Amino acid sequence: MKIAVSGKGGVGKTTFSALLIRTLDEQGKKVLAIDADPDANLASAVGVPGAEDVVPISDMKELIYERTEAKPGSVGGFFKLNPRVDDLPEALSAKLNNIKLMRLGGVKKGGGGCICPESTMLKALINHVILARDEVVILDMEAGIEHLGRATAMAVDKLIVVVEPGRRSIETAKHIRQLASEIKLSRIAVVGNKIRGDKDKEFLQKNLPDFDFLGFIPYDDALIEADLDGKPPFEKADDAKAVVKGMLDKL
Template identity: 40%
Template sequence: MKIAVCGKGGVGKTFFAGSLAGEFVLAGHPVIAIDADSSPNLALTLGLSAEQAKAIVPVAENEELVRLKTGTNYSGVFRLSFTVDDIISRYAVPTPSGASLLVMGTVKAMGSGCACPAHSVVRALMRHLVVERDEVVILDMEAGIEHLGRGTAEHVEILLVVTDANLKSLETAANICRLAQESGIRTIGLVSNRIADDRQEAAVRLFAEQHNLNVIAQLPFDPLVADAGMTGEPLDRSASSAIKAIGELAKKLRGLA
């Protein structure tokens, strides 16, 4: 199963993606979590320390790796065809959550004109992970799907767009869903996050109805999550209402596979 997670910055997208990865691990699935955000911090949600997270070199910034994959004997010329399967075994980082983590670094959108070696490696690796691997792959992405690229987006089975009740977040979510529908992703759903009361729930539901969007899950505001975010202390998953809701969503997603 290949799941992409998008959403406007600040809506809790990375917490959700990392927690979802953990729920699939607990259900017995091998999981590769991909941090494809330009400000990567998925490592912290997966249980790595700040020091361990800082030590990870993103694929796009790994000059030795990029040179080995794309280098030629000719200045200004690089290979367009190369294998990437070994990158996973060599560079995927095991995490306390049980998921393996790959940090991609900044990924240019298809059609943006970037043909540099680093982004060629990242695009090839993204496609390999989504199209050719058997593990559950969860991609923590920016507020859009363009950087999945042609030949990759249609192989993502599920797109989950995280939003809160803020109108700007909802508008961003609607735009992402529209792009996803055009790309051919089969299952697209809104995940409303940090819903504190009936008024916020009603606001999300009304917006979804007006824009023909499917609310696939609702995550309650959870003070334990907020506290863990402030202190950096591990979250007590067994006591978290948000984690419980994410676990229920994971069961629903497994039923769609």
């Protein structure tokens, strides 16, 4: 199963991804977790030992140079568009139980895009983990789907958009669906997060009437306490864990 998770910053996307990953691990599944959001830290949310020391792939200048035959930071010129990446999940991932976790990092770019060694390497890695791996793959993305090309999007089993009760979160969800439609990704589900009661649930359903809701995670002080204590949410939030397990059964 290949699952991509997206949503507006601050809605709890990484917390949801971490709960999903740890629940799958508890069920004995092999999980390859990909942190594709430069502004988040999926490793600490999952509880990977030494999370702060996990180096993003985009910062591994020597590796990028070796695989693409071009210096990171260069734009244009000649470099390999299909660098070897199949060995990287084993070689470079941080590990916890059945979980392997990799951080992609960000590519600093100017203008409207980047044809550079770093982005080429990251896209090749995403293509590999989505198209060729036999683990469960969970991809924690930015508030968009720029890491997915048309070929990888066709292989994603589900794009899950995390939303919270709020206008900006709803607009982001609609924007993500529009982007997804452009690359023929139609298997989209929504997860409502930080739900304080029926009013919040009804607000989301009313404003996203043609979205498929996978479930609703209640507002939980335990999730906030876990963050303050530097603990993975999986170790604190029993209510959220139960809800996420139910979502996995649906998937």
